């Protein structure tokens with residue numbers, strides 16, 4: 001069957017027997033910004049930093065909790081940051097789903113990916129316990145092959161270690177995996193891991209930042225991801241509006 005999708009169609013991908021998808025969490029699957037901003041303000045406010053608007057917290061997110069605290073309280077001592085991290089964890093543990101939701105379009109896209117038996121995994125720089133808790137609460141109706149957040153024994157993205165570990169768990173070669181994310185970190189991770197990076201434009205970073213990071217594939221709605229998979233995994237209902 002010939003599909004008239006022109007140059008947006010990745011010809012090489014059609015030769016790949018199976019594609020797995022690794023998804024970033026914050027800014028990609030879920031809009032976590034408001035709850036993160038509240039936790040940051042709780043963590044650093046008593047030391048005289050902030051308060052920050054959510055829009056100010058947005059560029060601080062994506063490189064792990066330690067970096068988030070360091071960006072919110074740049075002149076704080078290591079000891080103060082340790083206390084702020086403790087406060088963040090205490091607050092966020094009770095408020096991580098106050099306003100956090102999957103972005104529109106994901107339920108249908110995840111249904112379609114599941115229907116097509118595309119192996120799915122989540123890879124986040126968010127602490128592993130919070131990553132798992134959010135995925136458990138927001139994505140329980142879909143079967144994920146693996147979920148991996150920040151762990152002490154694993155370097156953060158853009159180091160490819162986590163992505164490659166997930167790839168191994170999915171039973172796929174890196175070249176068979178799409179790594180989908182909203183930040184330059186995700187694009188860089190994909191490059192270093194030998195995967196195809198897919199940038200999403202609805203997240204915490206701008207389309208320009210993604211392009212500057214070398215993103216060759218950008219999607220503007222979750223359903224467009226289906227068009228980046230081999231033909232056998234595509235579904236007619238997943239076409240972008």
Ligand SMILES: [Mg+2]
Pocket residue numbers: 024025026027028062181182183203204
């Ligand atoms: Mg992200």
